Amino acid sequence: MTTAIVWFRRDLRLEDNPALHAAWRAHARIVCVYLHAPDEEAPWQPGAASNWWLHHSLQALDADLRRRGACLFVARGPTAAALERLIAASGARAVYWNTLHEPALMARDAALRRVLRARAIEVHNFNANLLAEPSDLQSGQGGPYRVFTPFWRRLRANLQPRPPLPAPRRIVAPALPGNVALRDLGLLPSVRWDRGFAAVWQPGEAGAHAALQRFRDRALGDYRVDRDRPDRDGTSALSPHLHFGEIGPRQIVWRLLSDVRDDVHERNTVEAYLRELGWREFSHHLLHHFPHLPERNLDRRFDGFAWANEDALALRRWQLGETGIPIVDAGMRQLWASGWMHNRVRMLVASFLTKNLRQHWRHGARWFWDTLVDADLANNSQGWQWTAGCGVDAAPYFRIFNPVTQGERFDPAGAYVRRWVPELAKVPAAAIHRPWEFAGAHRLAYPAPMVDLRATRVAALAAYRHLPRSG
DNA sequence: TGAAATGTTGGGGCG
DNA sequence: ACGCCCCAACATTTC
Numbered sequence: 114m115t116t117a118i119v120w121f122r123r124d125l126r127l128e129d130n131p132a133l134h135a136a137w138r139a140h141a142r143i144v145c146v147y148l149h150a151p152d153e154e155a156p157w158q159p160g161a162a163s164n165w166w167l168h169h170s171l172q173a174l175d176a177d178l179r180r181r182g183a184c185l186f187v188a189r190g191p192t193a194a195a196l197e198r199l200i201a202a203s204g205a206r207a208v209y210w211n212t213l214h215e216p217a218l219m220a221r222d223a224a225l226r227r228v229l230r231a232r233a234i235e236v237h238n239f240n241a242n243l244l245a246e247p248s249d250l251q252s253g254q255g256g257p258y259r260v261f262t263p264f265w266r267r268l269r270a271n272l273q274p275r276p277p278l279p280a281p282r283r284i285v286a287p288a289l290p291g292n293v294a295l296r297d298l299g300l301l302p303s304v305r306w307d308r309g310f311a312a313v314w315q316p317g318e319a320g321a322h323a324a325l326q327r328f329r330d331r332a333l334g335d336y337r338v339d340r341d342r343p344d345r346d347g348t349s350a351l352s353p354h355l356h357f358g359e360i361g362p363r364q365i366v367w368r369l370l371s372d373v374r375d376d377v378h379e380r381n382t383v384e385a386y387l388r389e390l391g392w393r394e395f396s397h398h399l400l401h402h403f404p405h406l407p408e409r410n411l412d413r414r415f416d417g418f419a420w421a422n423e424d425a426l427a428l429r430r431w432q433l434g435e436t437g438i439p440i441v442d443a444g445m446r447q448l449w450a451s452g453w454m455h456n457r458v459r460m461l462v463a464s465f466l467t468k469n470l471r472q473h474w475r476h477g478a479r480w481f482w483d484t485l486v487d488a489d490l491a492n493n494s495q496g497w498q499w500t501a502g503c504g505v506d507a508a509p510y511f512r513i514f515n516p517v518t519q520g521e522r523f524d525p526a527g528a529y530v531r532r533w534v535p536e537l538a539k540v541p542a543a544a545i546h547r548p549w550e551f552a553g554a555h556r557l558a559y560p561a562p563m564v565d566l567r568a569t570r571v572a573a574l575a576a577y578r579h580l581p582r583s584g
Numbered sequence: 585t586g587a588a589a590t591g592t593t594g595g596g597g598c599g
Numbered sequence: 600a601c602g603c604c605c606c607a608a609c610a611t612t613t614c
Binding site for chain 1: 613614
Binding site: 341456457460464499500508512513514515518570 | 586
């Protein structure tokens with residue numbers, strides 16, 4: 114009768130969870146544990162929206178475990194001490210977990226592994242969150258990939274769909290003292306700004322599978338067009354589920370490829386979506402090989418870029434969605450109200466912040482970090498560097514979005530703007546993205562644009578010209 | 585996973 | 600019938 118500890122982190126699922134599956138096959142009794150130690154993730158401890166998600170996802174995992182005869186044991190960190198206590202209390206001789214690929218956490222976990230093995234405790238680690246280990250992929254030149262397309266071509270060619278590992282049918286768990294009640298972790302906000310979240314999201318493994326099912330049945334068919342349309346429900350909305358590991362990319366790949374019809378359109382559509390999973394992998398690849406990605410420009414020429422002085426008032430208007438640019442404000446308010454923003458609109462608000470307002474991208478990255486339910490260090494850092502133009506294989510800095518043009522192209526009737534900026538609900542479609550040209554504009558309870566789009570664009574290009582030619 | 589300026593082409597109006 | 604101009608439509612270039 115051996116006992117093992119399965120340490121859940123961001124793999125909050127029972128199906129296709131390799132650490133859980135391996136422990137369940139090898140041991141009679143399993144302690145399923147979550148250790149709360151946000152300080153160990155500093156300076157990138159989860160933000161308020163992530164904590165909201167985490168609370169509900171842990172609750173769902175606990176319920177799923179109880180249906181199988183176990184429960185989720187919750188303890189506070191530091192993780193090393195908590196694991197020691199658990200080992201002593203349970204008599205476990207083995208600890209299982211799935212890798213977190215963020216550099217700081219990989220270092221912490223490597224130290225834990227050494228300590229445990231020195232005490233003759235087995236440690237078994239698995240990859241549950243990525244299609245490929247970032248350290249396994251090398252470009253033709255031998256170093257890490259810096260360009261997405263060859264990276265993805267390589268990863269895609271080696272991608273073998275395989276059926277998911279089954280969830281354990283029944284788990285025998287020893288009773289242990291000291292379980293911390295989930296609500297005592299303080300993950301839920303004291304000021305209840307989160308009321309809108311529950312209407313939009315279903316955290317947990319069941320919610321993740323429901324989202325995938327909805328996407329496959331209803332949205333996938335028009336994905337290549339609708340994924341750019343914030344006025345339609347055309348994206349997968351799987352990002353927070355993926356971040357917390359309620360579903361893994363391998364499960365998604367299996368689901369989409371195992372029963373795709375032999376039809377050119379459908380195959381191309383699936384490939385277009387898999388490519389987005391590829392960007393997620395590419396972000397983790399870059400974070401692994403360039404661990405300072407969250408704080409430092411990958412393109413070091415931008416270290417000397419003439420960002421505008423930090424402007425707290427301008428940042429505040431951007432955060433609150435009071436810039437006077439309809440689609441920017443719609444996006445920022447969607448983020449605040451629901452913890453999520455449509456991908457195209459993320460690019461637009463990021464372009465507006467870093468180019469029209471010329472505020473440093475890290476201000477945007479920080480705000481997203483605290484407000485997104487899908488906040489993910491690799492994706493968020495990579496995404497901001499991509500839009501700001503200082504990443505590798507990034508949008509060039511001179512590619513400055515015009516939020517009016519983009520709004521008219523991707524939200525033509527203005528349904529997205531009307532939904533999130535109700536002050537503009539009665540503006541006719543022809544003027545919805547440029548209400549300052551609308552005859553009744555002075556009567557609207559909506560601000561004039563905080564900056565002139567044309568002038569700030571010209572100023573951003575002028576600043577860009579002063580970058581060194583290469584470096 | 586741009587936008588705007590600039591260049592080119594071709595049809596139609598017109599003297 | 601012809602040259603000329605205008606301008607929309609599209610292509611190319613530049614940032």
